[in-house]
Structure formats: structure tokens, C-alpha cells
Amino acid sequence: MTPLHPPAATTSRLSAFANKHRKYVLAGPATFFIACMLIIPLGFTVYLSMTGASGSVSRNADFIGLANYLEVLTSNDRFWPAVGRTFAFTAVVLAVEMLAGLGVALLLWRTFRGDSIIRVIILLPLVATPVAVGMMWMLIFHPTIGAANEILSWIGVSAQGWLSDPRQALPTLMFIDIWQWTPMVALILLAGLRSISDEPLEAAAVDGANSFQRLIHVILPTLAPTLITALLLRAIDALKTFDIIYATKGKGGGSYHEAETLNILAYSYSFDYQYYGKASAVLVLFLIIILAICAVLIIMRKGRKA
Amino acid sequence: MKLKNTMTAVAALALLLPVAACSPSAPKDGAESQTLNVALPTHAWTNAIKESIPEFEKASGIKVALTTFGEDQLSDQYNVKLNTKSKDFDVMMFRPPQDGKLFVQNGWLAPVDDYLKKADAGYKWDDFLPATVDSVTVDGSVYGAPLITEQEVLYYNKKLLAEANVKVPTTMEELEAAAAKLTDRDKGQFGFLSRGQLSASVTQFSSFLYSFGADFDNGKKATLDTPEAKKAYEFYGRMLNQYAPPGTTEMNWIQAMPIFAQGKVAFYTDVSSLSPNLDDPSTSTVVNDWGVAPFPAGPAGSHPYNISAWALGINAFSESKDAAWKFMEWATGPDMSLKLQQKGQSLARASLYSSAEGTKGFRDDMIAAIKTSTAPGVAVGHDRPLVVKVSEAREIIGKPIVTGIDGGDVAGAIEEAQTKYQQFLDEETKA
Numbered sequence: 001m002t003p004l005h006p007p008a009a010t011t012s013r014l015s016a017f018a019n020k021h022r023k024y025v026l027a028g029p030a031t032f033f034i035a036c037m038l039i040i041p042l043g044f045t046v047y048l049s050m051t052g053a054s055g056s057v058s059r060n061a062d063f064i065g066l067a068n069y070l071e072v073l074t075s076n077d078r079f080w081p082a083v084g085r086t087f088a089f090t091a092v093v094l095a096v097e098m099l100a101g102l103g104v105a106l107l108l109w110r111t112f113r114g115d116s117i118i119r120v121i122i123l124l125p126l127v128a129t130p131v132a133v134g135m136m137w138m139l140i141f142h143p144t145i146g147a148a149n150e151i152l153s154w155i156g157v158s159a160q161g162w163l164s165d166p167r168q169a170l171p172t173l174m175f176i177d178i179w180q181w182t183p184m185v186a187l188i189l190l191a192g193l194r195s196i197s198d199e200p201l202e203a204a205a206v207d208g209a210n211s212f213q214r215l216i217h218v219i220l221p222t223l224a225p226t227l228i229t230a231l232l233l234r235a236i237d238a239l240k241t242f243d244i245i246y247a248t249k250g251k252g253g254g255s256y257h258e259a260e261t262l263n264i265l266a267y268s269y270s271f272d273y274q275y276y277g278k279a280s281a282v283l284v285l286f287l288i289i290i291l292a293i294c295a296v297l298i299i300m301r302k303g304r305k306a
Numbered sequence: 307m308k309l310k311n312t313m314t315a316v317a318a319l320a321l322l323l324p325v326a327a328c329s330p331s332a333p334k335d336g337a338e339s340q341t342l343n344v345a346l347p348t349h350a351w352t353n354a355i356k357e358s359i360p361e362f363e364k365a366s367g368i369k370v371a372l373t374t375f376g377e378d379q380l381s382d383q384y385n386v387k388l389n390t391k392s393k394d395f396d397v398m399m400f401r402p403p404q405d406g407k408l409f410v411q412n413g414w415l416a417p418v419d420d421y422l423k424k425a426d427a428g429y430k431w432d433d434f435l436p437a438t439v440d441s442v443t444v445d446g447s448v449y450g451a452p453l454i455t456e457q458e459v460l461y462y463n464k465k466l467l468a469e470a471n472v473k474v475p476t477t478m479e480e481l482e483a484a485a486a487k488l489t490d491r492d493k494g495q496f497g498f499l500s501r502g503q504l505s506a507s508v509t510q511f512s513s514f515l516y517s518f519g520a521d522f523d524n525g526k527k528a529t530l531d532t533p534e535a536k537k538a539y540e541f542y543g544r545m546l547n548q549y550a551p552p553g554t555t556e557m558n559w560i561q562a563m564p565i566f567a568q569g570k571v572a573f574y575t576d577v578s579s580l581s582p583n584l585d586d587p588s589t590s591t592v593v594n595d596w597g598v599a600p601f602p603a604g605p606a607g608s609h610p611y612n613i614s615a616w617a618l619g620i621n622a623f624s625e626s627k628d629a630a631w632k633f634m635e636w637a638t639g640p641d642m643s644l645k646l647q648q649k650g651q652s653l654a655r656a657s658l659y660s661s662a663e664g665t666k667g668f669r670d671d672m673i674a675a676i677k678t679s680t681a682p683g684v685a686v687g688h689d690r691p692l693v694v695k696v697s698e699a700r701e702i703i704g705k706p707i708v709t710g711i712d713g714g715d716v717a718g719a720i721e722e723a724q725t726k727y728q729q730f731l732d733e734e735t736k737a
Contacts, residue, residue, distance in 0.1 A: 055694070056412035057389045143553035144494070144565050164553030164561075251378070252701065255504035255555040255708045271382050272697040274408070 042287075049280035057276055068281035078257065078265055079282065083289075085170060086261040090238040093177045097234055098227070100178070101185025106215075108186070109193045123187070125180045134247025137176050138163060163248050166258040173259055176244055181237070185230050192226030193219070228301045232294065239290055242267070262286045341369045342629045345395040347380045349616065350582060351454055352399075354649045355637060362636050368629050381405060388414040388621070396624040397633050400450065402441040402617050407694045409619075410444040416620040417447040421631040429639055430655075435680065437687035438614035438654040450619035451638040452654035454579060457679040458513040458601050458610040458689070459672075461566060461574040461584070465595045466495065472572075474597070478517065478541060478604045481573060485549040488572035498545045499562055499571045502554030502711050504704040505697065507542075509689040510575060511707055512611050514538045517604030522691040522703060526735065528727040530703065531720050534606070539720055541604075543710015555708050567592055575601070578676060579615065579652055581669075598671050600678040608678075612685030614654055652676065693734055702726045 018025045049068055053061035072079050108119060125133070140147045141162035149159040162172050196219065204214045220227075242263045245253060251272050253260030260268070262282060270279035346352040352374055359370050373395070375383055384405075387394050400409060409415045422431055438452035460481075462474055470488055475481040485497030501507045515521065520535035522528070529535060546554045551565055559576055563583055566574040567590040583589060584596045601610035618638060620630045636642060640655065647658045650667040658664030659680070665673045679685055691699045702723050709719035 055408065056414070058391060059412065142561070144551045144570060145568055159552065161553050164556035166555070169556075249556070250503070250558070251697075252504065255502075255704070271385055273695060274385070 045280045046284055048276055049284050051277045053276040053280075055274050061277065064277070068277045069285070072278060072281045072285065078260070081257065082260050082262050082265040085259070086239060086263075089170060089174060089177075089241065089261060090235060092174050093181070093238050094231065094234055096174075096178050097182045097185045098231060100182045101189055101230070102227075104182065104186035105189035105193055108190055122183050124183075126183045126187075128180070130180075130243035131247045133176065133180055134244045137172075137244075138248050141172060166254060166256045169249060169254055169259045173245055173248065176248075177238065177241060180244070181234060185234060188230040188233075189223065189226060192223045196222050225301065228297060232297045232301075235293060235297065236290060239286075239293070262289075340367070340626060340629055341371055342396050342626055342633055343371050343373065343394060344397040344399075344633065345380065345383065346372060346374050346399045347377045347616070348374050349377075349399075349454075350579075351616065351646065351651050354646045354651055355642070358642065358645070362633065366629075366632055366636075368632065370633065384409070384414070388412070388623070391623045393621070393623050393625055395621045396626045396630040398619050398621055399453070399616055400619055402438075402450065402452070402614050403688060403690055404696050406442060406449065406617075407444055407692070408696070410449055411694055414622055415449040416622040416624070416627055417449055418451070418620060418631065418634075419448055421635075422448060425635060429635055430657075433640065433655045433657050435612070435614075435654050435656050437612050437680075437685060438617075440687050441614040442617050442619075450617035451634050452614035452617045453638065454614065454616040455612060455652050455654045455680075456577045456579050456615045456689075457612045457676060457685065458510060458575060459578045459675045459679065460599045460601055461576065461581075462597050462599065463566070463569060463572050463592060463595055464597050465569070465592075466572045474599045475573075475602050476599075477602050478514075481602045482541075482545065482549075485545060485573055489549045494570055496551045496565075496571045497549035498573045498575075499550050499554070499557075499566060500542070500546060500575045501559060501562055502546050502550070502557050502707065503561075504555070504708050505700040506558035506704075507707045508700040508704050509611070510577075511538070511542050511704075512686070512689045513575070513601050513609060514542050514604065516609035516611070516686045517601065517606055519604070519606030521686075522699075523727070523731060525692075526731065528724050528731055530706070530727055531724040536717070536720055538604070539706045539710055540716055542707060543716055546711040547713050550711075555711050564589065566596075569595065577615075578672065578679075581672060582650060598669070598675050600675045607684075609684060609686050610679045611689035612680050612687065613689050693731070695730075695734065699727065699730055702730060 048057070048061075050063060050065055051061040052064050052067075053059075104122065108115060108122075128136075141164075143149065143159060143161050143164050146162070148162060152158070152160065161168055163169050200218050200222070201214060204218050209217065240263055241261065245259050245261060245264055246267070249259040249264075251264075252268050253264045263286070266279050266282045266286065269275045269282060352372075356372070359372070362368070363370055380399075381401075381404075384395075384398065384400070388409075398415075400406070400415070406415075425431065434452055435455060438455055439448070442448055442450040442452055460475075466488055467474065467484075472484045472487060473480075475484050481498070487497070488495065489497035501510045512522075515535060515538045518534045518538035518541070520529060520532050520538055522530065530539075551570065554562070559580060562574070563576065563580055565571050567584055569591050578598075581596075581598065585593055587593050590596075601608050618634045620627050620634070624630055640657070643653045643655050643658060644664060647653050647655075647664050648667045652668075659673070659677060668676075690696055691703065693699050705723050706716055706719035710716045
């Protein structure tokens with residue numbers, strides 16, 4: 001006969017063990033989850049990046065050490081331009097989104113008639129799926145039958161290439177990203193603004209500070225942690241942007257790779273060319289870059305707190 | 307204290323749970339009815355066969371579970387799943403020219419030779435067009451049944467041609483003269499259009515290349531810089547540079563076809579299977595105005611590609627290979643092929659084009675164009691280089707096309723492409 005429950009002795013021994021190592025036992029499930037979902041895939045990626053894996057991962061691949069990294073880091077036609085584009089894209093969209101987001105948040109700070117409707121309208125780009133957004137802008141910016149050139153023609157401006165022009169593709173994509181993500185920044189900053197109490201603002205007003213001085217000396221310093229949080233979130237997201245670029249420019253980021261960021265490049269290497277080793281090397285390098293930026297931003301935030 | 311002890315014991319047990327969840331599930335009961343997983347792209351063929359699947363389920367007792375993806379997403383799915391030896395798909399629809407060699411080399415497709423030997427005589431394997439059988443044959447083994455065939459044809463806008471009193475061209479020279487005459491940029495009217503995007507352009511450029519008397523390679527040596535190939539590159543680039551709407555270097559058919567469908571372009575070369583899009587009044591204003599003609603002749607004659615764009619194959623890791631073959635035999639058999647052909651699909655069985663029943667779903671000019679294009683000695687059986695890493699090769703070959711469209715130094719670009727493509731071929735044959 002097999003007992004349905006473990007005998008009392010086993011239970012108490014188990015609890016004694018668990019009690020003694022409580023911190024490990026309680027942290028166990030989360031640790032296990034992180035190991036499964038994060039460390040193992042990451043470790044495998046690092047391993048792949050040092051092999052010549054191509055075609056199928058399950059085929060035997062030679063261990064080639066850092067050769068992939070060497071090849072990627074000396075690739076002047078694809079890798080370095082992609083690094084440049086990734087940072088240009090991120091810098092521009094971050095700057096505009098933070099400024100515009102702050103502006104929108106300040107406008108929506110004080111309640112007024114119909115503000116809830118405006119808030120909903122502003123949030124619409126955020127809830128649209130990225131591929132649908134990509135398709136929509138692709139039609140609007142179609143050089144021959146799109147609405148954008150139609151509108152330009154009304155005011156006498158000649159037709160532009162937009163996404164199809166190698167020089168305009170990246171700026172157009174920046175515009176789309178700004179259109180889509182400024183609302184999120186505004187939303188975060190608005191929440192931050194709402195938490196500022198009235199007293200310091202009133203005190204500043206009594207002391208004769210005008211609204212610009214209040215913004216610079218009271219609002220912004222109080223809002224700083226929220227600003228840095230929004231900046232961090234958007235920076236990570238913008239660096240990793242994939243969906244709208246893939247949806248509008250396809251694999252390889254255009255005929256001249258003019259919109260190819262690091263993520264798009266890694267996609268080309270892995271899914272299109274099936275050079276898994278090389279793709280993993282690009283991704284590991286990309287991860288190092290993102291970690292470095294996060295470290296800088298977190299140190300900045302800590303510095304402010306101290 | 308007692309409660310606390312119990313709780314930590316529960317926590318300790320919870321720690322073990324995920325491990326149990328990770329362990330493989332018990333083997334399936336053999337008695338339960340068989341389910342066959344079929345992966346298909348969102349394609350007109352998929353829509354056409356969907357309605358008939360209950361008939362197959364009833365006759366065979368096999369339950370069919372369909373999964374459909376967009377074309378690019380489907381190949382990504384194969385990539386991700388087959389890399390982990392997944393059994394999620396039994397029957398896979400794949401693109402022989404693009405994926406065939408790669409999938410076979412990766413060990414993802416199961417050979418079907420034995421099934422073909424045992425197949426019913428009524429299946430008529432020898433009815434399949436030879437070029438399409440070649441496309442699913444790798445190193446002497448057959449890896450699938452060809453489905454859709456595609457040829458490059460010349461679409462034209464009857465209204466624009468009639469207005470300018472232009473005849474349908476039959477040679478490249480006539481095509482260029484007509485395109486020049488019909489281009490009126492101020493009116494937003496253009497003479498010619500074809501795909502111009504780096505990678506996408508290569509397949510449509512291929513027929514021009516063959517008709518000028520060239521090819522991508524001869525198996526070992528790159529032949530992109532032969533005098534014939536140079537002329538083809540120059541011609542294709544010039545046509546798109548001078549007579550096409552702006553932005554062609556970013557155009558796959560998805561971007562190009564709507565411009566023709568909006569009546570803004572006189573001539574458009576692309577694949578025959580796109581024609582249903584032109585007949586759809588919700589996206590096309592040329593439903594009554596479009597015509598189609600065989601691919602125009604170059605200095606070496608008219609040599610459009612004729613390929614098997616899609617085929618059905620069996621996942622090498624599948625545990626239901628017999629059932630998968632049953633499905634393939636049914637879906638590509640003579641009866642079902644005729645039924646789908648009548649719904650407008652252009653399938654790979656030769657008999658479908660010689661019988662009135664088989665051509666019922668087609669316009670007269672389309673069937674004439676297909677017949678001319680697939681005649682022996684005319685069609686070429688590939689529309690992209692016959693290599694394993696097709697995507698990479700296409701980006702090398704497409705570079706001089708893009709350069710030509712943008713009016714750059716084509717000769718220099720060809721020289722560079724020739725060198726790079728030769729390196730690429732050397733590495734492929736070495737591996």
C-alpha cells in the first residue's frame with residue numbers, strides 16, 4: 001500500500017530543511033524561472049556566436065572562437081553603418097519624444113473642458129499595433145498614390161520619395177516612431193506632474209517666479225526621476241525598434257540597407273541568410289551596448305538621489 | 307510556528323513543480339483519431355482548398371489542422387521550429403526555388419521517392435511539368451509535389467495603349483519604344499514598371515537576363531559580367547530609370563502592382579499568378595482594361611522563367627509521414643488539381659493546359675500567354691540562382707539593378723557583383 005501523503009516524519013524533515021534554508025527556498029521558483037527564460041538562452045546565444053553555425057542550428061558547427069566578432073567588427077558595409085543608424089534613430093526620437101511629451105503633459109496637467117476626450121485621442125497611436133501602423137504610413141507615404149504627396153501638391157511642394165527614398169527613409173521612420181511613442185512619454189510625465197504638490201509651486205509664485213522660472217527651478221527638478229525613467233524606457237525600446245522598420249522597409253532595411261539598424265541586421269543574418277553564428281555575435285555586441293547605456297542612465301539616476 | 311513550517315514545506319514543493327511540468331508528456335494513445343498538422347501560406351490556393359478539406363477528412367478518417375501564415379512569416383516559422391526538430395507540422399507548403407535546397411541540406415524535408423513508387427497509378431506523377439519536377443528534386447531525390455506554377459508575363463493597360471495607338475510589343479525594342487511614347491510624367495502616367503527592390507527585383511529581372519542570352523552562373527562560374535548579361539542589366543535599369551514611377555528601388559510586387567492596378571502604368575512585367583488582384587474591383591480600376599501578353603523577345607528570343615513557386619512536402623521530423631503523404635496525394639492528385647485549376651489556380655500538371663476543362667477559369671489572353679511561355683525550349687526552370695543561400699545571392703545580384711535604376715555606374719556595379727558572386731559560389735561549393 002502506498003500512502004497518499006508523505007509520512008509525518010518526512011514532512012517535518014522537509015519543513016526543517018526548508019526552514020533552515022528559507023531564503024533559498026523562497027527565492028527558488030523565481031531563480032529557476034530566470035535561469036530557464038534568461039540565462040540559458042543568453043548562454044546559448046553567446047555559445048552560438050563562437051561557432052560557425054549556419055543553415056540549421058542542429059547541424060554540427062565548428063567552434064571558431066572570436067572569428068565571428070572579428071568579422072562583424074571589421075564589416076564596414078553592414079555592421080558599423082547599422083550601429084550609426086541605430087544611435088541616430090534613438091537620439092533623434094528620444095530628444096523629440098521627451099520634449100514633445102513634456103509639452104503635451106504640461107498642456108494636459110491642468111484640467112479643462114473636454115480634456116478627457118483629448119487624452120483619449122492622444123493615446124490612440126499607442127494602442128494601434130505596430131504592423132498596422134507601418135502599413136498605414138506606408139500607404140500615406142506611397143510616392144505615387146499616397147496621401148502625403150497629394151497634400152504637398154496642394155501647397156505646391158513637389159512629390160517626395162518618403163520611405164522609398166534612401167535619404168528620406170530613416171527620417172520618415174523617426175517621424176512614425178515619434179508619432180507613435182510621444183503619447184506614452186506624455187502619459188508617464190503627466191503621472192509625474194500630478195504627483196507634484198501645489199505648495200512649492202505656490203511658494204515660488206509668491207516669491208515672484210514667473211511660469212518659466214517655475215518650470216525650470218521647481219517642476220523639472222521634482223520631475224527628474226520620472227523623466228529619467230521615461231528616458232530609460234524609451235531609450236531601450238528605441239534602440240530595439242524592429243516592427244515599424246520591418247513592416248515598412250522589409251528584410252535588410254531597403255535596397256541600400258538605408259534603414260538597417262542592428263536589430264534588422266541581426267534578423268537578416270539569422271532568418272534570411274541563416275548565419276546563426278554571425279547573427280548571435282551581432283546580438284551579443286548589441287546587448288553589451290544596451291547594458292552600457294542602461295548602466296550610465298542608472299548611475300545618473302542614483303547620482304541625483306544622492 | 308507550525309503553520310510557518312507547513313508553508314515553507316509547500317514552498318519547497320512548489321519549487322519542484324516546474325520541473326515536473328518540464329518533463330515530457332506521456333506518449334499519445336494510439337487508438338485516438340489521427341490529427342495531421344498542415345502549414346500553409348496565406349495564398350489563393352490555400353483559400354481554394356480549404357472548402358474541400360472536410361471531404362478528405364471524411365474519406366480518410368484523418369483530422370486536418372490547418373495553420374496559415376503570411377509568406378515571410380511562414381518561412382520564419384519553419385526556421386524557428388525546424389531548428390528545434392519540431393513535429394508541429396506534418397505537411398509543409400514551401401517555395402522550392404527559395405527554400406528547397408536549403409531545407410534539404412538542413413535535413414528538414416523527408417524524401418518522397420518511396421511514396422511515389424507505391425502511389426496509385428491514377429496519381430499520374432509523369433503529368434507534372436518537367437521544370438517543376440526539377441525544382442523539387444535535389445541530388446536525385448524528390449522532396450515534394452509541385453503546386454503552383456508561375457511564369458513572367460507582360461501586363462498592359464488596353465486603354466492607355468489605344469489612346470496612343472500603340473500595339474502590344476513582342477520584342478524588347480518595341481517595348482522600350484512603346485514605354486517611351488506612353489510616359490507622360492506631368493500627367494502622372496508611366497510607360498513601364500517592374501520590381502526594383504534589391505532582392506525582389508532579381509526574379510523578375512531573370513527573364514530579361516535569359517532573353518538577352520545570359521544566366522546568373524554556369525554552376526561553378528559567375529556569369530554576371532558577360533556582354534549579354536551587361537546588356538540585360540543596362541536595359542532593365544534604364545527602363546525603370548526612364549519610364550517608371552519614382553521609388554521603384556523599394557518596390558516588391560506589393561508596392562508595384564497597385565500602381566498598375568490604378569491605371570497609371572502602361573506596361574508591367576511580373577508573375578502570371580498576380581492577375582486575380584487586377585480583377586478585384588475593390589483594389590483595381592483596370593478590371594476591364596488590363597491585358598496580358600507573352601514575355602517580349604530579346605536578342606536571344608523570349609525566355610521567361612517557368613517555376614514551381616510552391617510545393618507540398620513532408621517534415622522530416624514528422625511522426626505521421628504516411629498520413630502526410632495521403633494528404634499530399636489527395637491535394638495534388640488529378641481530381642483536386644482540376645477542381646482548383648477551375649477556381650483560377652495555375653497548377654503544375656501539364657494536362658490541365660491542354661484540356662478545355664482545365665483552362666475554364668482563365669482568360670483567353672492569359673492561357674495563350676502561359677501556353678507560349680511554357681512551350682519546350684522557351685521557358686527557363688529557375689527565376690533565381692540555383693544555390694543554397696538564395697537570399698544572400700539575390701542581394702549580390704540585385705545591386706547592379708538598383709544602381710541602374712538610380713542612374714549610377716552600372717558597369718562598376720556589375721564588376722563588383724561578379725567578384726562577390728564568384729566568392730559566394732566558391733564558398734558554397736566548398737561547403
